[in-house]
Amino acid sequence: MDQTVELLMVFKQELEQCGSLQQLQDLRVKYLGKVGEVTNLLKGIKDLPADVRPVFGAKINSLRSELETLLADKSSTLKAKEMQLRLQNEQTDISLNSVADWGALHPITLIENKICEIMVSMGFEVLSGPEIETDYYNFKALNIPEDHPARDMQDTFYITDNILLRTQTSAMQARLMEKKKPPIKMICPGKVFRSDNDASHSPVFHQIEGLVVDKHITLCDLKGTLEYIASQLFDSKTKVRFRPSFFPFTEPSVEVDLTCSNCGGKGCSLCKGTGWIEVLGAGMVNPFVLDNCGIDSAKYNGFAFGMGVERLAMIKYGIPDIRLFYENDQRFIKQFGK
Numbered sequence: 001m002d003q004t005v006e007l008l009m010v011f012k013q014e015l016e017q018c019g020s021l022q023q024l025q026d027l028r029v030k031y032l033g034k035v036g037e038v039t040n041l042l043k044g045i046k047d048l049p050a051d052v053r054p055v056f057g058a059k060i061n062s063l064r065s066e067l068e069t070l071l072a073d074k075s076s077t078l079k080a081k082e083m084q085l086r087l088q089n090e091q092t093d094i095s096l097n098s099v100a101d102w103g104a105l106h107p108i109t110l111i112e113n114k115i116c117e118i119m120v121s122m123g124f125e126v127l128s129g130p131e132i133e134t135d136y137y138n139f140k141a142l143n144i145p146e147d148h149p150a151r152d153m154q155d156t157f158y159i160t161d162n163i164l165l166r167t168q169t170s171a172m173q174a175r176l177m178e179k180k181k182p183p184i185k186m187i188c189p190g191k192v193f194r195s196d197n198d199a200s201h202s203p204v205f206h207q208i209e210g211l212v213v214d215k216h217i218t219l220c221d222l223k224g225t226l227e228y229i230a231s232q233l234f235d236s237k238t239k240v241r242f243r244p245s246f247f248p249f250t251e252p253s254v255e256v257d258l259t260c261s262n263c264g265g266k267g268c269s270l271c272k273g274t275g276w277i278e279v280l281g282a283g284m285v286n287p288f289v290l291d292n293c294g295i296d297s298a299k300y301n302g303f304a305f306g307m308g309v310e311r312l313a314m315i316k317y318g319i320p321d322i323r324l325f326y327e328n329d330q331r332f333i334k335q336f337g338k
Helices: 002-017 021-032 037-047 053-089 107-121 149-153 171-179 219-233 287-292 309-317 322-326
Strands: 132-134 163-165 184-193 204-214 240-247 250-259 276-285 301-308
Touching: 002 021, 002 037, 002 053, 021 037, 021 053, 037 053, 107 184, 107 204, 107 219, 107 309, 171 184, 171 204, 171 287, 204 219, 204 309, 219 240, 219 250, 219 276, 219 301, 240 276, 250 301, 276 287, 276 309, 287 301, 301 309, 309 322
Parallel strands: none
Antiparallel strands: 132 163, 184 204, 204 301, 240 250, 250 276, 276 301
């Protein structure tokens, strides 16, 4: 019996000296392992008198239980101590730097915001429409039937025969005219999608479509509107020039040129020596479009225009490649307004 008391006393002394979980594991093996001290005591029971064996066996089992309890308590203490040590040594400072690295608005966002600001000051409302459109609103309602050659000019991403990624934000004009009767003054900025990709084209780009429908609207109203936009976006010396063109949803249709912002119309490499840069398409709303949308073309007329935001940003900021807008290079983006 004295062996168990002595063994427990020695165990407690060694347990007190354990400073790590590994040392504790070694102590466990020393006393409770297959060839440990407690196991050796159990093996010696067979040599005892028969009447002593049960009492000594119970004493050993009690010793084993006490050792396991002491080991478990010590393990919890050491684990808590090691965790506290790790928390102290592995601290990470997640506070912000004293000087924040401020970002900048993307040039496309800057141009889009500026144009919206200009148009709102002229009484236009800003609307948005779905990027996934039906063939009807993207084409048919705008006087572009299935066999129209204008469809060949737009490489369209079709989802089904009738559902597609919109190729122009003009679709929102048709949606609005079906629900709202004149007078109408609206613009619709947003992303559009076409299967095209090179230095001056992207499969995803941004447009702003404008629409005015009322009585007695003329090409002079259209030109005056575009001249005001150009003067606010570039400078007051910027001039606007119309050239005859063709678009299915306008009649007559015009290509719109601005005097080169780089040379002021004198001629340079940017404008290829002409002094003018083509920026957008426009025209008077085709009567068929008005009638398709439930507006009496005998009483009302209007004008529409569509401008590419990337195109305007490239001209204003002198950006040579449209792909720079989408590469997310922070050195490029940080050059613009904060």
